[in-house]
Amino acid sequence: MAHRILRDHEADGWERSDFPIICESCLGDNPYVRMTKANYDKECKICTRPFTVFRWRPGRDARYKKTEICQTCCKLKNVCQVCLLDLEYGLPVQVRDTALNISTHDSIPKSDVNREYFAEEHDRKTRAGLDYESSFGKMRPNDTILKLQRTTPYYKRNRAHVCSFFIRGECTRGAECPYRHEMPETGELSQQNIKDRYYGVNDPVAMKLLGKAGEMGTLESPEDESIKTLYVGGLNSRILEQDIRDQFYAYGEIESIRILADKACAFVTYTSREGAEKAAQELANRLVVNGQRLKLTWGRPRPEQDGSNQQGSVAHSGLLPRAVISQQHNQPPPMQQYYMQPPPANQDKPYYPSMDPQRMGAVISNQEAGGSSTIDNSGASSSSYVMPPHQSYPPAPYGYMPPPYQQQYPPNHHHHPGPMQHYAPPPAAYPYPQQPGPGSRPAPSPAAVSAPSPDSAPAGSAGAPSGSSQQPPAAASTATGSSQ
Amino acid sequence: MPKIKTNRIKYPEGWELIEPTLRELDAKMREAEMDTHDGKRKCETLWPIFKVSHQRSRYVYDLYYRREEISKELYEFCLDQGYADRSLIAKWKKSGYERLCCLRCIQPRDHNYGTTCVCRVPKNLREEKVVECVHCGCQGCASGD
Numbered sequence: 001m002a003h004r005i006l007r008d009h010e011a012d013g014w015e016r017s018d019f020p021i022i023c024e025s026c027l028g029d030n031p032y033v034r035m036t037k038a039n040y041d042k043e044c045k046i047c048t049r050p051f052t053v054f055r056w057r058p059g060r061d062a063r064y065k066k067t068e069i070c071q072t073c074c075k076l077k078n079v080c081q082v083c084l085l086d087l088e089y090g091l092p093v094q095v096r097d098t099a100l101n102i103s104t105h106d107s108i109p110k111s112d113v114n115r116e117y118f119a120e121e122h123d124r125k126t127r128a129g130l131d132y133e134s135s136f137g138k139m140r141p142n143d144t145i146l147k148l149q150r151t152t153p154y155y156k157r158n159r160a161h162v163c164s165f166f167i168r169g170e171c172t173r174g175a176e177c178p179y180r181h182e183m184p185e186t187g188e189l190s191q192q193n194i195k196d197r198y199y200g201v202n203d204p205v206a207m208k209l210l211g212k213a214g215e216m217g218t219l220e221s222p223e224d225e226s227i228k229t230l231y232v233g234g235l236n237s238r239i240l241e242q243d244i245r246d247q248f249y250a251y252g253e254i255e256s257i258r259i260l261a262d263k264a265c266a267f268v269t270y271t272s273r274e275g276a277e278k279a280a281q282e283l284a285n286r287l288v289v290n291g292q293r294l295k296l297t298w299g300r301p302r303p304e305q306d307g308s309n310q311q312g313s314v315a316h317s318g319l320l321p322r323a324v325i326s327q328q329h330n331q332p333p334p335m336q337q338y339y340m341q342p343p344p345a346n347q348d349k350p351y352y353p354s355m356d357p358q359r360m361g362a363v364i365s366n367q368e369a370g371g372s373s374t375i376d377n378s379g380a381s382s383s384s385y386v387m388p389p390h391q392s393y394p395p396a397p398y399g400y401m402p403p404p405y406q407q408q409y410p411p412n413h414h415h416h417p418g419p420m421q422h423y424a425p426p427p428a429a430y431p432y433p434q435q436p437g438p439g440s441r442p443a444p445s446p447a448a449v450s451a452p453s454p455d456s457a458p459a460g461s462a463g464a465p466s467g468s469s470q471q472p473p474a475a476a477s478t479a480t481g482s483s484q
Numbered sequence: 485m486p487k488i489k490t491n492r493i494k495y496p497e498g499w500e501l502i503e504p505t506l507r508e509l510d511a512k513m514r515e516a517e518m519d520t521h522d523g524k525r526k527c528e529t530l531w532p533i534f535k536v537s538h539q540r541s542r543y544v545y546d547l548y549y550r551r552e553e554i555s556k557e558l559y560e561f562c563l564d565q566g567y568a569d570r571s572l573i574a575k576w577k578k579s580g581y582e583r584l585c586c587l588r589c590i591q592p593r594d595h596n597y598g599t600t601c602v603c604r605v606p607k608n609l610r611e612e613k614v615v616e617c618v619h620c621g622c623q624g625c626a627s628g629d
Binding site for chain 2: 034174176
């Protein structure tokens with residue numbers, strides 16, 4: 001295009017615009033900004049078409065910044081014209097695309113004439129006023145990106161560049177040198193390429209950010225297995241206990257919720273470790289109550305509790321009936337009396353007390369007495385809770401219960417006495433060899449939701465073959481005998 | 485600007501007193517013109533020119549307006565022969581421009597946003613204290629400083 005003497009700007013497809021599309025950080029902290037506009041001043045760094053360059057100083061201690069890419073290119077990726085970071089989130093293109101699972105990548109050609117043609121076509125369409133629906137307007141943010149996004153403007157990137165003479169030790173300008181007299185940062189992050197950053201390919205900053213995002217997603221469980229308490233931080237006065245309960249009830253039975261208004265935090269204690277872990281896993285980075293984003297971590301043991309907690313590992317709100325507390329203390333010994341140990345340790349589903357046949361009056365020979373007492377306790381304790389909505393959980397999960405439990409049952413034998421509280425005894429009670437089969441199988445159904453009854457029958461038959469494969473032959477024969 | 489003594493030019497009286505200084509300043513200017521550009525920025529290479537020009541004009545201006553040691557005729561002779569810059573001296577006569585460094589620094593057309601050069605801003609009103617203006621390397625020519 002350089003060979004022509006007379007330039008017809010419109011025909012060439014050169015871009016003109018009236019105002020730059022830039023992010024807050026690049027615009028600067030000063031509300032008074034003087035900006036020069038120069039039509040067709042420079043080539044876009046991506047599509048190499050001439051475009052309108054705006055130049056301004058974003059603040060007192062800043063260098064002058066100018067738009068680097070044209071508006072066509074910037075709208076295709078929804079990025080700032082200067083820093084090439086997303087306009088809404090302030091993230092590199094690669095991070096945003098990965099987090100939101102969108103890909104504008106393939107549709108934009110990257111080389112030569114193809115690229116110029118695409119850019120011109122696009123530009124022409126926009127100028128003609130065709131309703132170009134940017135796909136970026138429709139995206140709804142997901143939690144990852146909300147976690148990753150930049151919330152405040154970052155003015156450090158507006159600083160002057162590093163004085164290259166200073167690096168060599170030769171800066172003769174001294175005090176009046178407008179460049180920074182610091183050593184440059186070296187490393188992976190310094191080798192950035194504007195095209196890579198724009199197309200979202202091979203961007204070191206993005207890799208680093210994505211790496212951090214991957215790690216931060218998981219809230220690690222503490223090693224102390226008896227901690228069932230989650231710390232919720234960032235509360236404000238509008239958040240009530242009921243709101244917290246609403247959020248947390250889905251993951252397990254809540255033993256207690258304790259709110260400390262002066263510290264703007266709350267402690268949510270579950271009756272089971274699994275419940276707490278599930279809640280932590282699900283809510284770790286996306287706990288939002290009443291529109292307020294809250295921080296969620298594991299609680300740490302509070303030794304200075306009153307006498308109700310002698311184990312010293314869980315923070316109680318003091319709401320627990322004495323029956324419950326005494327149960328806790330008695331928990332280890334009675335459990336060990338049972339021949340086959342308890343609970344499911346089935347980690348991928350919340351275990352609800354109602355899932356346990358024993359508690360709901362199942363006829364189990366040596367556990368009947370225990371069963372009836374547990375019913376009393378369950379009655380007492382459930383009345384102390386405002387909401388057991390998990391009791392009305394959809395039947396579907398129940399149907400799945402028995403087979404996995406039976407298979408897991410022998411290997412998990414040893415784990416149970418530790419983490420499980422009294423209220424979460426094993427549905428793996430099913431494969432107990434000493435159970436009279438017909439007694440146990442139908443027994444859970446009245447206690448549990450109605451649906452399981454049809455399920456328990458096939459479950460029982462499914463249980464039999466698996467049970468036989470894993471259990472001592474004597475037990476298997478009784479089990480198979482009983483199922484038929 | 486005559487560097488050689490020709491016979492055509494008739495020097496007014498009093499010339500002998502100022503001639504040595506003027507010749508010296510001329511030599512300085514020649515030196516500035518011949519200087520290499522090594523180790524200097526592109527704009528920096530021109531700074532000595534402006535500096536010597538200012539110096540020369542200042543000498544003549546001082547002689548006539550401040551010290552009043554030369555006659556009007558001699559003064560006009562110096563301006564005509566090119567030993568001083570007439571337009572720069574014209575600015576010096578105005579209030580507020582007594583120390584003006586060069587004529588480029590007050591030309592709004594030469595600057596972004598139609599302003600003057602930073603060297604015209606008094607030091608107490610500036611944010612960065614040490615500046616060398618890009619046109620002439622001036623470090624502050626406001627009358628107060």
